[in-house]
Amino acid sequence: MAIPEGEIRHGIRSARTTITDVARVAGVAKGTVSRALSGHPDIAERTRLRIRKIAARMGYVPLSQAQAIRTGRGRAIGLVIQAGDHDAYRPFLAEFLAGLSAAAASEGWTLSVTTADDIPATLDRFQALRQERKADGFVLTRAMIDDPRTDALIEAEVPFVLYGRPHGRRRAPAAWFDFAGETAMAEAVGRFAALGHRRIAYVGGGTIYTYSALRRAGYEAGLQMAGLPLDPALIQEGVLGRAAGRDAAAALLASDDPPTAFLYSTDMAALGLWRAARDRGLQVGRDLAVIGYDGIPEGAHAEPPLSTYGTDARLAGERLGDLLIRRIRGAPLESLRETAPATFVDRGSLCPPPNTSGS
Amino acid sequence: MAIPEGEIRHGIRSARTTITDVARVAGVAKGTVSRALSGHPDIAERTRLRIRKIAARMGYVPLSQAQAIRTGRGRAIGLVIQAGDHDAYRPFLAEFLAGLSAAAASEGWTLSVTTADDIPATLDRFQALRQERKADGFVLTRAMIDDPRTDALIEAEVPFVLYGRPHGRRRAPAAWFDFAGETAMAEAVGRFAALGHRRIAYVGGGTIYTYSALRRAGYEAGLQMAGLPLDPALIQEGVLGRAAGRDAAAALLASDDPPTAFLYSTDMAALGLWRAARDRGLQVGRDLAVIGYDGIPEGAHAEPPLSTYGTDARLAGERLGDLLIRRIRGAPLESLRETAPATFVDRGSLCPPPNTSGS
């Protein structure tokens, strides 16, 4: 039984095809194979094509570990999850990871994840993963104002992309992906105004995150476009989580001239409105209008369900993964900045203000 | 300025210490350093200690990639998340990852995660990660009956651990960690019975998972211990998710002799009871008693909150990570099997049956 020519691999258990195998079959030096596959200009076009074809036929994939020891890069993207962080984004995590790993896999990359409890621990994990060459760059979730993570990574010349946009005094040069929360907020105000609302409250999220200022600005822009005054008494900031969302709503409802519409910058906080409303004998979707932001699944199970601007966590993961890989490969920052729109999901928590008959 | 002796590393940016550096300082061959650190018996105890101390002082950590190319193992554990899977466990994901990565980090290992939409894709990911040596073994979430993943991994001689216990005709030899769901179920029945309930319904989860049979058996054991008959009319199986949980409850409530207590094998399904009850003018915690299982955060925000048997996802991750690493290092299967108790969290969804005054 002669070995079939071409050495085509079959079966699951077979050992890897190495660069030496390819070189032998192609009748060239292994250095030539390496250069041909990585697109080195020194190799003639004819030769490159021939080697590429042979490598593909033999199912050759360079072992990233072996590459890493010479090049320092192992085709892996890193993600450090803030475990002690507020759990607002946890429902998205699976989707986000799915997008990220899909983007990675489509380029033959993989994903290393770790968790850390706080910022110093996060920086340690960056360092460790980078030192071990188990991540060539990082995805940073939830961009913060004057983000210490970006400072550290820029200092160490490690590539990264931001989920969210950089902001703050020392605004770091960064690649990023973000949903246009400010547009959503402005549009939401417009929706309320179109229904006849004139007292529209805004409940903002964690002020250390850069999304906060953006969404707040969108709210204010929306008021201006609708010709409504900006009333500081209708604004609450730094509201994270359901309990805080309830307290914020309770405080707003307790005023002399309470709002009839509530714009929350996070769904999780928005869900706190239900109880605050019930405590005053009011019902969301009949007496009060509310719009949230994020699109968390729990919102769909409230009574009535929460209307919101949904963000596609899987898309975010995909885009961020793609941007990071391109960044690591050397693409300039300016070409690596994207926003996507948040899409309105009307579930029934909107209504006209109480004492208005029709529009 | 002479270079300080001992070559102690300082600062964040410094290049890695390599085995050659250590060998030079210790005045031995690098092969000796390698053997000393990996505990090879050929090295004298005195020498081993001396080299260990020097390596520690210089902050030397072997580059896993370089080891991997020779040994085939890169100190990484793999996790393939079923993205298309029912989202019941998603709330836990962050905690679970935190536990896994903590276990990995404590041994100097890392975690590679990917997602896949179905079983064949999952097997592909196993293969790819293994082939690329980016995972030395895998954690399998949600053990299934006659699990095709275990078959494939055993066949390929790849180490793995199971979250859940193996079950089925071809029960695979495996290492595992699991919470004692059957004990929780039996105990829950006892709680209901102690309150005076005699019609206790059981709503089981996905029948392809091995937890299903275990929890069902616990329910039946609980009935027996309480001296209650087993009534098939009180049992629903294959109920996954809130909507299905509602339908199951509605069907049970529509019978001639409806149950007064509901034991759900998953919290997510249990949350469906609230709407089914309201549709019949009943209120959970007053007219109906319910206990769930899992301990998802949403349960705490229902009205009244859902009493449940909580599982500690972080603990699960930690234990599974530890077991897998030991498995990869060659520990025998029999020593790598653990269960932990689920802990009862009383939040107020329990009550005596309606037409009973006191106990």
Add this chain to the structure above:
DNA sequence: ACCCTTGCCGAAACCGGTTTCGGGCGCGAC
């Protein structure tokens, strides 16, 4: 006809580890 580029590729060093092989040395046995 000669020299100098330039294009293309082979040979070998190198990356940072592990593992095989063999040899020096100390020791006890004969």
Add this chain to the structure above:
DNA sequence: GTCGCGCCCGAAACCGGTTTCGGCAAGGGT
């Protein structure tokens, strides 16, 4: 006093890649 045997360790090969260096041949210019 040898011989033989184990204990330790050095030297070198090896893993699977990348990269440097240099040489050969073809082509162009004078």
